[in-house]
Amino acid sequence: MIEERSWKSVVFDTLNYVLLGSLALLCVLPLIHTAAVSLSGRAASEAGLVALWPEQFTLMNYHQVMMNLQFRRALLVSLLRLGVGVPLNLLLISLVAYPLSLNERFAGKNGFKWVLLFGMFFSGGLIPLYLTMRSLHLLDTLWALVLPSALPIFSVIVLLNFFRGLPPELAESASIDGASHWQILSRIYLPLSLPALATLTLFSAVGHWNAWFDGLVFMLKPSNYPLQSYLQISVILMNQMGLESADPDLLQVISGRSLRAAQIIFAALPILCLYPLLQRYFIKGLTLGSVKG
Amino acid sequence: MAQTMRVGATQLARPNEAAAKHWRLRRQIPLYVMLIPGAIILALFHYYPMYGITIAFQDYTPVKGFFGSPWVGLKQFERILANPDIALIVRNTLSMAIGKIVIHQLVSVTFALLLNEIRIAWYKRTVQTLSYVLHFLSWMILGGILLDLLSLGGLVNSLLAGLGLQKVPFLMQPGLFQPIAILSQAWKEFGWGAIIYLAALTSIDPGLYEAAAVDGAGRWRRMVHVTLPGIAPTIILLACLNLGQVLNAGMEQVLVLYNPRTYVTADILDTWVYRAGLLQAQYSLATAVGLLKSTVGLGLVALSYWLADRLAGYRVF
Numbered sequence: 001m002i003e004e005r006s007w008k009s010v011v012f013d014t015l016n017y018v019l020l021g022s023l024a025l026l027c028v029l030p031l032i033h034t035a036a037v038s039l040s041g042r043a044a045s046e047a048g049l050v051a052l053w054p055e056q057f058t059l060m061n062y063h064q065v066m067m068n069l070q071f072r073r074a075l076l077v078s079l080l081r082l083g084v085g086v087p088l089n090l091l092l093i094s095l096v097a098y099p100l101s102l103n104e105r106f107a108g109k110n111g112f113k114w115v116l117l118f119g120m121f122f123s124g125g126l127i128p129l130y131l132t133m134r135s136l137h138l139l140d141t142l143w144a145l146v147l148p149s150a151l152p153i154f155s156v157i158v159l160l161n162f163f164r165g166l167p168p169e170l171a172e173s174a175s176i177d178g179a180s181h182w183q184i185l186s187r188i189y190l191p192l193s194l195p196a197l198a199t200l201t202l203f204s205a206v207g208h209w210n211a212w213f214d215g216l217v218f219m220l221k222p223s224n225y226p227l228q229s230y231l232q233i234s235v236i237l238m239n240q241m242g243l244e245s246a247d248p249d250l251l252q253v254i255s256g257r258s259l260r261a262a263q264i265i266f267a268a269l270p271i272l273c274l275y276p277l278l279q280r281y282f283i284k285g286l287t288l289g290s291v292k293g
Numbered sequence: 294m295a296q297t298m299r300v301g302a303t304q305l306a307r308p309n310e311a312a313a314k315h316w317r318l319r320r321q322i323p324l325y326v327m328l329i330p331g332a333i334i335l336a337l338f339h340y341y342p343m344y345g346i347t348i349a350f351q352d353y354t355p356v357k358g359f360f361g362s363p364w365v366g367l368k369q370f371e372r373i374l375a376n377p378d379i380a381l382i383v384r385n386t387l388s389m390a391i392g393k394i395v396i397h398q399l400v401s402v403t404f405a406l407l408l409n410e411i412r413i414a415w416y417k418r419t420v421q422t423l424s425y426v427l428h429f430l431s432w433m434i435l436g437g438i439l440l441d442l443l444s445l446g447g448l449v450n451s452l453l454a455g456l457g458l459q460k461v462p463f464l465m466q467p468g469l470f471q472p473i474a475i476l477s478q479a480w481k482e483f484g485w486g487a488i489i490y491l492a493a494l495t496s497i498d499p500g501l502y503e504a505a506a507v508d509g510a511g512r513w514r515r516m517v518h519v520t521l522p523g524i525a526p527t528i529i530l531l532a533c534l535n536l537g538q539v540l541n542a543g544m545e546q547v548l549v550l551y552n553p554r555t556y557v558t559a560d561i562l563d564t565w566v567y568r569a570g571l572l573q574a575q576y577s578l579a580t581a582v583g584l585l586k587s588t589v590g591l592g593l594v595a596l597s598y599w600l601a602d603r604l605a606g607y608r609v610f
Contacts (some may be wrong), residue, residue: 021420024423025423027425027427031438037441048447048451095330098324099325115340116335121595123343124339125583125587128346129338129342132337132341148338150334151335180320181320181323181327210431210433212433213548228431228434231434231437236437240440267434268430268434271429272426275429279425
């Protein structure tokens with residue numbers, strides 16, 4: 001391509017580099033600032049002296065967060081939720097996607113597809129779901145956090161389209177050799193779909209880790225909150241009311257602000273650590289569902 | 294003669310055919326077994342709650358349940374019409390959702406176009422990588438960060454004070470809530486939104502740029518006359534799909550950022566349903582509002598997919 005070196009072009013380039021650089025910084029500087037506050041001592045943090053680098057460096061805030069029994073319990077709920085919710089998601093997604101992806105027709109196949117689609121676009125709304133959970137006696141149990149979202153319909157469509165992209169001859173020849181549908185799914189389809197399954201695992205894990213509204217609604221006792229729902233009390237409400245969750249003696253030593261920052265960073269850390277993976281697989285997920293069949 | 298031969302052939306084939314059909318059906322049993330767990334989840338957590346919508350036409354009390362509560366016809370809907378709060382909430386919902394859709398799309402497209410002009414590969418890659426970190430963080434985390442940044446003792450006010458300006462209690466002012474919500478939504482999602490445009494950009498024929506350059510078009514004109522038309526179908530497609538979302542103003546974001554002082558501009562349908570229904574236990578009224586929202590929302594989604602199909606040739610299935 002012809003390269004212009006006109007002054008207009010140079011000015012445009014310079015401005016463009018600066019503008020996009022600042023935009024990128026705008027996305028990460030608030031995170032860095034919060035991390036800096038979380039690592040700062042009480043006086044500096046309360047006086048608003050911390051910008052992007054910790055002042056009066058201390059790990060006291062993280063120590064306090066980890067000592068907090070409620071925080072630890074919330075973390076445990078979140079980990080249990082991941083341990084049960086993610087495998088359950090993958091199991092249900094695969095089991096539903098496989099029959100629907102086949103060319104083979106069977107009674108009820110199309111009907112099921114429409115039931116699935118309608119369920120994606122229409123819902124009874126918050127209150128009927130809450131009342132349903134109550135009548136099933138699921139409130140305040142881990143099941144309330146994993147069962148309603150056990151079948152993410154969008155993910156089913158993604159995997160279904162991925163299955164359709166596999167060469168049909170594989171399943172056909174296996175079936176001529178006497179393989180059952182269970183064997184075709186577990187021995188052929190799933191091993192061939194590892195990239196798609198990796199994407200869906202990350203979708204599901206990030207979803208479960210980040211979800212907090214369901215915890216707020218379905219858990220009546222705050223002691224049953226998962227981590228991010230617990231932050232609603234320990235970070236959001238505390239900030240809005242200007243109250244502090246720690247006891248007064250403790251606040252002589254550390255600042256409530258730094259304590260909140262430490263909890264925020266703690267909750268963000270797993271996502272930030274997984275970021276390289278997320279970047280790779282989520283973008284794949286964007287295009288994965290677009291194979292038409 | 295031919296007739297009898299054909300009859301004979303079908304008679305011969307019949308037992309085999311029946312056996313084949315029987316075998317096929319038996320082979321299909323696992324397919325049904327596979328669908329059972331999914332069907333149970335759908336029935337319990339998607340469809341049974343849909344039946345629960347009936348309480349919008351009842352005076353529901355928990356003791357009497359879905360089946361025993363008295364029917365009151367359209368009373369709840371009359372209460373909605375008579376409630377002045379509802380008009381306000383609908384207005385808030387629409388203005389916030391439309392603001393978010395427009396600003397988000399504008400920023401994403403501009404960002405993609407400008408990023409495309411960057412020639413230094415590592416710089417481009419770094420900017421893009423940083424631009425969508427926030428997409429993966431929840432509003433609980435970002436809300437916590439924003440509440441602190443925008444508070445009176447926060448970094449933004451420290452900067453304002455440093456410049457000799459008055460401090461502003463940003464999230465206490467009703468007039469600032471919607472702009473903050475709209476901009477912070479764009480801040481969280483623009484990098485993610487740009488990905489699809491950047492993908493569309495790679496499919497533009499480089500020959501077009503060369504031809505335009507030979508014709509004397511400068512960089513600006515090439516951007517406007519080659520790049521922009523190149524991604525226009527994608528822009529139109531996303532605009533259509535977004536139409537289905539104009540009743541979703543972002544409940545999670547509003548829930549973490551608002552407070553009683555900003556309810557006037559911040560309260561949206563979803564947050565109102567949450568407060569009225571769950572915190573004040575007005576189950577039937579909140580369900581009725583939720584029902585209106587889901588019904589109109591379904592219509593809008595259907596319309597948006599129809600438009601996306603007509604204007605951009607897009608299909609989900």
